[in-house]
Amino acid sequence: MSSYITRRILQLIPVLIGMSIIVFSIIHAIPGDPATVILGDQATPEAVAELREEMGLNEPLVKQYFSYVSGILTGDLGTSLKTSKSIQEEITPYLMATIELMMMSMIIAIIIGVNAGIIAAWKRASWFDYTAMLVALIGVSIPVFWFGLMEQWIFAEKLGLLPSTGRMNAREPVEALSGLLLVDTILQGNWSGFWDVLKHLILPSIALGTIPMAIIARITRSSMLEVLELDYIRTARAKGLSGFWVLYKHALKNAFAPILTIIGMLVGLLLGGAVLTETIFGWPGVGRYIYDAIGSRDYPVIQSGILIIATIFVFVNLIVDLLYSLLDPRINYR
Amino acid sequence: MKPLLSVQNLKTHFFTDNGVVPSVDGVSFTVNVGETLGIVGESGSGKSVTALSIMQLLPSRKGKIVDGKILFQDVDLSKLSDKKMRRIRGNEIAMIFQEPMTSLNPGYTIGNQIGEALRLHMKMNRNEAEQRSIDLLKEVGISRAEKIVRDYPHRLSGGMRQRVMIAMALACNPKLIIADEPTTALDVTIQAQILELIQKMKKDSSTSMIMITHDLGVVSEVCERVVVMYAGRVVEEASVRTVLESPSHPYTKGLIRSIPRLEQDVEWLESIPGNVPIPSEMPTGCKFASRCEIATDQCMEEEPELYEVGPGHISRCFLAREVKNAITAT
Amino acid sequence: MLLPLLEIQELKVHIPLKSGLFGRKYSFVKAIDGVDFSIYENETFGLVGESGCGKSTTGKAIMRLIDPTSGKVSFEGKDISRLSRKEMRNVYKDIQLIFQDPYASLNPRKTAGDIIEEPMIINTTMSPEERKYRVQELLEVVGLNAYHSTRYPHEFSGGQRQRIGIARALALNPKLLIADEAVSALDVSVQSQVLNLLRQLQHERGLTYLFISHDLSVVKHISDRIGVMYLGRIVEQGSKKSIYKNPLHPYTQALLSAAPSINRTNERERIVLMGDLPNPINPPKGCPFHPRCFAKKTECESASPQFRNVGDEHYVACHLYN
Numbered sequence: 001m002s003s004y005i006t007r008r009i010l011q012l013i014p015v016l017i018g019m020s021i022i023v024f025s026i027i028h029a030i031p032g033d034p035a036t037v038i039l040g041d042q043a044t045p046e047a048v049a050e051l052r053e054e055m056g057l058n059e060p061l062v063k064q065y066f067s068y069v070s071g072i073l074t075g076d077l078g079t080s081l082k083t084s085k086s087i088q089e090e091i092t093p094y095l096m097a098t099i100e101l102m103m104m105s106m107i108i109a110i111i112i113g114v115n116a117g118i119i120a121a122w123k124r125a126s127w128f129d130y131t132a133m134l135v136a137l138i139g140v141s142i143p144v145f146w147f148g149l150m151e152q153w154i155f156a157e158k159l160g161l162l163p164s165t166g167r168m169n170a171r172e173p174v175e176a177l178s179g180l181l182l183v184d185t186i187l188q189g190n191w192s193g194f195w196d197v198l199k200h201l202i203l204p205s206i207a208l209g210t211i212p213m214a215i216i217a218r219i220t221r222s223s224m225l226e227v228l229e230l231d232y233i234r235t236a237r238a239k240g241l242s243g244f245w246v247l248y249k250h251a252l253k254n255a256f257a258p259i260l261t262i263i264g265m266l267v268g269l270l271l272g273g274a275v276l277t278e279t280i281f282g283w284p285g286v287g288r289y290i291y292d293a294i295g296s297r298d299y300p301v302i303q304s305g306i307l308i309i310a311t312i313f314v315f316v317n318l319i320v321d322l323l324y325s326l327l328d329p330r331i332n333y334r
Numbered sequence: 335m336k337p338l339l340s341v342q343n344l345k346t347h348f349f350t351d352n353g354v355v356p357s358v359d360g361v362s363f364t365v366n367v368g369e370t371l372g373i374v375g376e377s378g379s380g381k382s383v384t385a386l387s388i389m390q391l392l393p394s395r396k397g398k399i400v401d402g403k404i405l406f407q408d409v410d411l412s413k414l415s416d417k418k419m420r421r422i423r424g425n426e427i428a429m430i431f432q433e434p435m436t437s438l439n440p441g442y443t444i445g446n447q448i449g450e451a452l453r454l455h456m457k458m459n460r461n462e463a464e465q466r467s468i469d470l471l472k473e474v475g476i477s478r479a480e481k482i483v484r485d486y487p488h489r490l491s492g493g494m495r496q497r498v499m500i501a502m503a504l505a506c507n508p509k510l511i512i513a514d515e516p517t518t519a520l521d522v523t524i525q526a527q528i529l530e531l532i533q534k535m536k537k538d539s540s541t542s543m544i545m546i547t548h549d550l551g552v553v554s555e556v557c558e559r560v561v562v563m564y565a566g567r568v569v570e571e572a573s574v575r576t577v578l579e580s581p582s583h584p585y586t587k588g589l590i591r592s593i594p595r596l597e598q599d600v601e602w603l604e605s606i607p608g609n610v611p612i613p614s615e616m617p618t619g620c621k622f623a624s625r626c627e628i629a630t631d632q633c634m635e636e637e638p639e640l641y642e643v644g645p646g647h648i649s650r651c652f653l654a655r656e657v658k659n660a661i662t663a664t
Numbered sequence: 665m666l667l668p669l670l671e672i673q674e675l676k677v678h679i680p681l682k683s684g685l686f687g688r689k690y691s692f693v694k695a696i697d698g699v700d701f702s703i704y705e706n707e708t709f710g711l712v713g714e715s716g717c718g719k720s721t722t723g724k725a726i727m728r729l730i731d732p733t734s735g736k737v738s739f740e741g742k743d744i745s746r747l748s749r750k751e752m753r754n755v756y757k758d759i760q761l762i763f764q765d766p767y768a769s770l771n772p773r774k775t776a777g778d779i780i781e782e783p784m785i786i787n788t789t790m791s792p793e794e795r796k797y798r799v800q801e802l803l804e805v806v807g808l809n810a811y812h813s814t815r816y817p818h819e820f821s822g823g824q825r826q827r828i829g830i831a832r833a834l835a836l837n838p839k840l841l842i843a844d845e846a847v848s849a850l851d852v853s854v855q856s857q858v859l860n861l862l863r864q865l866q867h868e869r870g871l872t873y874l875f876i877s878h879d880l881s882v883v884k885h886i887s888d889r890i891g892v893m894y895l896g897r898i899v900e901q902g903s904k905k906s907i908y909k910n911p912l913h914p915y916t917q918a919l920l921s922a923a924p925s926i927n928r929t930n931e932r933e934r935i936v937l938m939g940d941l942p943n944p945i946n947p948p949k950g951c952p953f954h955p956r957c958f959a960k961k962t963e964c965e966s967a968s969p970q971f972r973n974v975g976d977e978h979y980v981a982c983h984l985y986n
Contacts, residue, residue: 555925
């Protein structure tokens with residue numbers, strides 16, 4: 001088992017190297033001189049030369065790459081051109097905001113999606129099955145921005161139940177420790193702050209979680225239908241187990257592998273796809289941070305943002321791979 | 335003596351897109367305490383559907399018991415609520431299935447799967463269940479039971495898994511075990527081991543058993559009485575020796591003669607011509623008439639009842655009635 | 665002396681398994697580990713054994729569905745074990761395979777006629793009319809009717825599907841038919857029909873069969889000579905009569921006594937073997953059967969027994985008969 005984990009981690013090395021090369025070459029893939037592109041047509045030759053020097057563009061390409069990689073390895077993501085601040089310091093709160101939103105969305109999507117899928121499979125061809133699958137179909141079809149705006153209109157404008165934008169009430173700000181505000185408020189015992197943060201989370205996480213929820217529900221249903229036909233399900237029923245145990249103990253464990261695969265991929269989708277939701281709900285997340293950087297041609301920030309998202313994606317899928325082994329003892333680790 | 339199980343005029347039909355298939359169509363038989371009843375038939379005879387009907391494990395949307403009673407200790411199982419039926423399944427009636435390779439859940443340990451029934455029906459805790467599982471595994475002839483109990487099914491061979499299935503069936507000391515082709519998927523030498531185990535199990539307990547099989551050799555080895563099924567009906571019932579040595583129904587006769595035997599040497603095997611008719615082409619009269627060499631016009635039009643041929647020997651054939659009449663006349 | 669139609673010499677099929685950190689370490693499943701036998705024209709050679717003994721692999725290696733690791737397969741005196749795929753095409757006219765599962769081996773989208781016609785399209789220059797005529801002829805030969813040619817496999821019963829499989833195998837007038845568990849999936853009453861058909865075809869067309877099955881009574885019924893396989897080797901071989909009347913190898917004795925019989929009067933002492941088949945990746949040292957053998961001697965654990973003639977063309981690989 002431990003050799004399996006070692007091997008899987010070793011296999012990540014070429015992936016990570018490839019990723020760093022791609023991210024590094026973003027800046028060199030732009031037609032023309034990067035410094036000129038960044039500064040615009042009106043820039044003086046002196047300013048361009050100064051920027052080239054500052055960015056190390058006069059060094060040979062290989063040397064530039066190695067100094068870039070060694071920077072990353074020591075935790076130095078470089079400096080933002082726009083604010084001249086260290087990127088890793090600047091990006092952390094944004095990243096944490098996105099992670100909090102994404103985790104909330106995935107929790108909602110998994111809990112509702114998996115259960116809806118299980119019940120739909122169990123009560124196949126019933127009104128529940130048809131309704132759930134119709135809702136799931138609608139769920140994957142509606143545009144996120146429209147859905148988000150509808151949520152805001154109904155729950156914030158008309159009913160006034162929930163706040164429509166931001167992470168917290170600006171007049172009673174919550175002190176950030178880790179940046180995951182729900183966790184931070186609990187650690188501080190700040191219950192009013194906790195409720196405030198939670199209320200702000202609900203609408204954006206539902207907007208972001210709807211598509212994953214629908215996808216998970218459909219995958220769960222089809223995977224469960226397959227497993228429920230198998231002989232050991234009949235064995236379990238012959239033992240006198242109730243439907244609940246047959247479904248949640250015997251069927252779900254074996255039906256979960258494809259669901260897990262999809263969850264891993266959805267995490268990547270959400271990391272990249274959060275931009276829209278973050279924009280609509282004024283969520284100070286990493287998507288919006290990168291989006292702003294693109295607008296101001298802040299290439300070091302764009303590079304770092306992409307690198308971080310890609311790295312998270314790769315590691316989430318590593319975790320998914322390792323979780324398979326918990327689900328299926330037949331997986332061969334040799 | 336009252337029978338443990340009495341199936342009366344059971345009709346289980348399957349409702350498919352292509353119409354209703356009467357898989358089991360008026361089947362009656364009894365199982366006495368401590369007895370092993372064989373149900374023999376070829377594919378499509380309805381023998382496995384009969385077993386699933388008793389267990390109330392029919393595929394819920396397609397198969398339905400449309401008529402008849404299944405009296406187990408005087409309680410009609412076909413009328414029980416799901417909750418009450420669950421208390422009988424695995425506890426008073428247990429089942430062993432054909433495919434040992436796929437009948438165990440690959441995701442849980444052997445001990446977990448045997449212990450499940452113990453924890454559910456006998457209210458044992460985790461440790462007690464594991465201890466009893468080890469004892470059961472030893473009972474079915476698995477050495478190193480302490481280790482196997484923590485192993486996953488994929489580490490075991492087919493024969494070992496079938497032993498586990500038997501241990502699982504024995505767990506709550508059921509009054510009746512239904513074994514559906516328990517040795518069919520196994521190799522000959524492993525089949526011999528499992529048959530020996532089943533015989534030992536019968537000797538050690540008063541458990542009744544229904545052995546469902548297509549193999550008359552298996553029936554001959556473990557059963558006392560046999561029911562022969564064809565196209566959803568019982569066509570003959572008698573003691574094992576009677577059925578194998580002096581069968582009455584032409585189907586049973588044909589079946590026995592079709593088997594190639596180790597101790598005989600023949601150039602040609604006798605065989606039953608044709609195939610089991612498909613449900614939509616089922617003849618109105620005797621269901622076997624289209625394959626029967628001695629069928630008369632009456633057989634084509636009218637379905638025979640079960641006639642008594644001798645003590646405890648019944649046969650669904652007009653010929654049997656005539657034989658009986660001839661005997662009583664003389 | 666008569667030349668055999670098919671001669672297998674020292675045939676081995678070792679299937680590599682990858683393992684280790686980067687999949688570089690190999691171990692081998694010795695699916696077949698030195699098999700020798702010959703089949704003469706117009707006879708039936710039965711290959712019997714339990715799952716994993718290599719009987720099906722032997723059939724596949726002859727047909728080159730698996731490439732042999734070493735050894736020779738001679739058909740009509742010519743080694744076919746090293747032929748290219750293209751050269752094998754010619755051989756397929758003479759050797760055909762009947763599969764176990766009539767449900768899985770017929771393309772569900774093709775009619776019975778198309779299925780039977782296919783080998784003729786690939787391997788002959790017959791005109792469409794000739795082929796059509798031949799299809800109808802073949803259907804009648806296997807006991808079906810000409811009108812069946814337009815039906816699809818799902819419209820047939822198991823026994824009828826196996827007849828279609830046989831008709832397809834006969835399409836090119838082969839000399840040798842390899843029947844791999846050809847009747848195992850069939851009900852008893854239908855199985856006997858198909859066994860009779862195979863025998864009748866042999867009488868009429870002088871066919872030669874390699875009949876592979878796990879079922880001793882079926883193999884005994886149809887075969888002239890029999891080889892008993894265990895863990896990739898033939899442990900005993902001889903005429904049907906000598907194998908069944910006078911089984912020498914303890915494994916053969918156990919197999920024969922293990923089969924459930926409907927004749928209780930003819931009660932033999934049943935030998936129930938202990939344990940399971942060993943793993944063919946790590947077969948036991950010495951005689952591969954020794955861990956389960958009831959007549960084991962000390963030398964069985966170390967030395968592999970020779971496959972020797974004990975008289976009357978009866979061969980056995982066992983230290984008891986040295």
